[in-house]
Amino acid sequence: EAQVTQNPRYLITVTGKKLTVTCSQNMNHEYMSWYRQDPGLGLRQIYYSMNVEVTDKGDVPEGYKVSRKEKRNFPLILESPSPNQTSLYFCASSLWDSYNEQFFGPGTRLTVL
Amino acid sequence: ELKVEQNPLFLSMQEGKNYTIYCNYSTTSDRLYWYRQDPGKSLESLFVLLSNGAVKQEGRLMASLDTKARLSTLHITAAVHDLSATYFCAVGRESNYQLIWGAGTKLIIKP
Numbered sequence: 001e002a003q004v005t006q007n008p009r010y011l012i013t014v015t016g017k018k019l020t021v022t023c024s025q026n027m028n029h030e031y032m033s034w035y036r037q038d039p040g041l042g043l044r045q046i047y048y049s050m051n052v053e054v055t056d057k058g059d060v061p062e063g064y065k066v067s068r069k070e071k072r073n074f075p076l077i078l079e080s081p082s083p084n085q086t087s088l089y090f091c092a093s094s095l096w097d098s099y100n101e102q103f104f105g106p107g108t109r110l111t112v113l
Numbered sequence: 114e115l116k117v118e119q120n121p122l123f124l125s126m127q128e129g130k131n132y133t134i135y136c137n138y139s140t141t142s143d144r145l146y147w148y149r150q151d152p153g154k155s156l157e158s159l160f161v162l163l164s165n166g167a168v169k170q171e172g173r174l175m176a177s178l179d180t181k182a183r184l185s186t187l188h189i190t191a192a193v194h195d196l197s198a199t200y201f202c203a204v205g206r207e208s209n210y211q212l213i214w215g216a217g218t219k220l221i222i223k224p
Contacts, residue, residue, distance in 0.1 A: 042117075104157075106154075
């Protein structure tokens, strides 16, 4: 089944404790992206990647890191999480660039205390 | 700076009625998307609109794009309860691969 998977789905952590949210897709998509969703703000793009080893900042990259060492994986790293990073996070992927529809993962609900 | 505005943000309507959701954007773009999100769920792609005058239809939903007016509409015909969801439009920046999203329209359709 073609899908985007994220882990974990739910995470409660404390300020400053490094964490990684994994994202993997099995559709051989070149383009992958991370978003955060907050009430009333829609989705805001954190980082995106056009292909292996090619990443770029979205609108809200501060406090986040990403890497794209393999085509199928695009982990999101929070080196020192803070309470303002409490949010619902989505990973998405699409063919070669964002002209194509994006397929979204199930979401990761993160709470930083 | 590209900004995307959806109207209305909340809509409650009766089954069988027609209504339109609007998506305005502030600078030129070459692509616009509509997505649906059910409560507690992920996002599902509805339409991709890539050219001026593009019109796409799926069941009771029809989306159109007017790039000169920088406006897209999502029209709901004879609404049914199953269409209750939050609908988002997203607009692509011409200069790069970013998407800018509207705040979403929460649609509640009452039987």
